[in-house]
Amino acid sequence: MPRLRVRAQPRQQEYDVRIGRGLLAEAGAIARLSLGQQTQRIVVVSNKKVSSLYGSTVINSLKQCGYSVSTLLIGDGERYKSIATVENALQFFHEAQLERGDTVVSLGGGVVGDVAGFAAAIYLRGLRYIQIPTTLLAQVDSSVGGKTGVNLSGGKNLVGSFHQPAAVIIDVETLATLPRRELVAGWCECVKQGAVSGRKLFNDTANFLRTTGDSPLAISTKLERLIAAQCAFKASIVAGDEREDPARLDGRSRRILNFGHTIAHALELVTNFRRFRHGEAVGHGILAAGEISKNLGLLQETELESLTTAVDLCGPLPSAADLDERHVIKAIAHDKKRSAGQVQWVLLERIGLPRIVDGREISSKLLRESLRKVLSGRTAARAAAARPSGRAVKKPPCGAAKKI
Numbered sequence: 001m002p003r004l005r006v007r008a009q010p011r012q013q014e015y016d017v018r019i020g021r022g023l024l025a026e027a028g029a030i031a032r033l034s035l036g037q038q039t040q041r042i043v044v045v046s047n048k049k050v051s052s053l054y055g056s057t058v059i060n061s062l063k064q065c066g067y068s069v070s071t072l073l074i075g076d077g078e079r080y081k082s083i084a085t086v087e088n089a090l091q092f093f094h095e096a097q098l099e100r101g102d103t104v105v106s107l108g109g110g111v112v113g114d115v116a117g118f119a120a121a122i123y124l125r126g127l128r129y130i131q132i133p134t135t136l137l138a139q140v141d142s143s144v145g146g147k148t149g150v151n152l153s154g155g156k157n158l159v160g161s162f163h164q165p166a167a168v169i170i171d172v173e174t175l176a177t178l179p180r181r182e183l184v185a186g187w188c189e190c191v192k193q194g195a196v197s198g199r200k201l202f203n204d205t206a207n208f209l210r211t212t213g214d215s216p217l218a219i220s221t222k223l224e225r226l227i228a229a230q231c232a233f234k235a236s237i238v239a240g241d242e243r244e245d246p247a248r249l250d251g252r253s254r255r256i257l258n259f260g261h262t263i264a265h266a267l268e269l270v271t272n273f274r275r276f277r278h279g280e281a282v283g284h285g286i287l288a289a290g291e292i293s294k295n296l297g298l299l300q301e302t303e304l305e306s307l308t309t310a311v312d313l314c315g316p317l318p319s320a321a322d323l324d325e326r327h328v329i330k331a332i333a334h335d336k337k338r339s340a341g342q343v344q345w346v347l348l349e350r351i352g353l354p355r356i357v358d359g360r361e362i363s364s365k366l367l368r369e370s371l372r373k374v375l376s377g378r379t380a381a382r383a384a385a386a387r388p389s390g391r392a393v394k395k396p397p398c399g400a401a402k403k404i
Contacts, residue, residue, distance in 0.1 A: 002228035004232055008145075008164050013164045018030060019227055022171065023170065024132070025061050027057075027105075042069050043071070044058060045071075045104060045106050045115065050107055050108040050109070058105070076111075078278065079272070082150050085115050089115060090123050104127055106130070106131055110135065110138045114148050118160055126163070135185075137182070139186070140234070141230075141234060144238065145235075145254075149161065154269075154334050176217065180315065181277055184277075184279065184280060184316065190314075191286060193234065196348075196352070197352060209314065241254040251354055255346060259285075259286065259289055261346075262343060263374075264282040283311050283317045287307070295366050299349060307348070325368055342359040343359040344357070345359060
């Protein structure tokens with residue numbers, strides 16, 4: 001099975017990411033290898049739906065390896081990623097009599113992982129935890145890297161901590177039970193990582209989606225390898241910039257992983273976290289960041305067409321046509337990536353070449369017009385990408401960013 005070793009700097013923490021089929025039944029053995037013999041009690045944090053599918057397999061495996069196991073079920077959805085949910089989790093840990101040597105296991109998607117990881121980070125000043133992500137988005141992104149946290153009414157992920165897991169267990173067979181929308185959300189996150197990683201990962205992702213089409217997802221070695229490649233890229237960025245140093249503006253800064261997220265978080269906020277899956281919002285955010293990049297003179301039209309095609313291959317996104325771009329822009333002001341009072345945008349010069357741009361370089365007019373096109377779904381790149389091959393495409397000049 002693919003196995004990655006993540007090294008997080010500067011604290012020299014290391015852990016394994018194991019990727020394969022049938023790994024839920026091996027959770028107990030993997031936990032013992034990762035935790036040693038000191039851990040006696042484990043709290044499994046999940047939600048009702050995931051627990052009904054996979055809870056008994058994981059719990060039985062843990063019990064067979066000598067652990068005393070308690071289960072906490074939290075609500076399903078982004079609105080449960082809250083301080084109130086974390087407070088309930090902390091009280092549960094206390095009632096379960098967890099000690100410093102004990103462990104929390106998150107079994108579910110990104111919300112479960114973020115809540116469980118944050119609660120583990122602050123209970124008794126830090127418990128170890130293990131990530132068992134069951135959604136595509138969590139497998140390729142949120143389970144690796146140690147970011148944990150919750151939302152406030154004013155914005156996404158405003159409260160949290162960096163707390164690396166002791167292990168990550170990715171059983172790709174869990175993807176067979178995912179609803180279509182969850183897969184679309186995950187693929188959008190894969191496209192995002194490919195876009196800032198390099199042409200190979202981007203092309204591998206797009207080609208996989210082309211061969212899959214609308215068919216049910218086949219659990220295969222090819223899928224395992226693609227997920228492993230996505231995780232390896234994420235791990236390589238985390239290894240060099242675990243805590244997202246605000247002084248770094250280079251192409252290996254952890255900030256580049258926020259490509260598409262500035263708009264995505266704003267879309268989630270203005271719709272009260274009820275319309276979009278996180279990855280679906282990222283899909284819209286990728287298109288918006290690409291449109292802004294093109295309008296600044298950074299990104300060629302052909303590159304934007306490739307990006308648009310890749311997002312479309314992920315599957316249909318919920319409409320954003322009814323949203324007022326002014327409300328979205330207002331929500332952007334709450335983005336946690338602000339520095340010196342300015343939003344730091346992650347844009348593209350080409351596929352695989354991200355660029356961090358200060359918000360002052362993007363005029364309000366350019367931002368408003370770019371966002372209006374993307375929300376309406378009427379971007380020139382989408383129309384061009386839909387044209388039959390062989391038709392000429394006019395390329396705009398590509399040069400240094402310019403303020404419009």
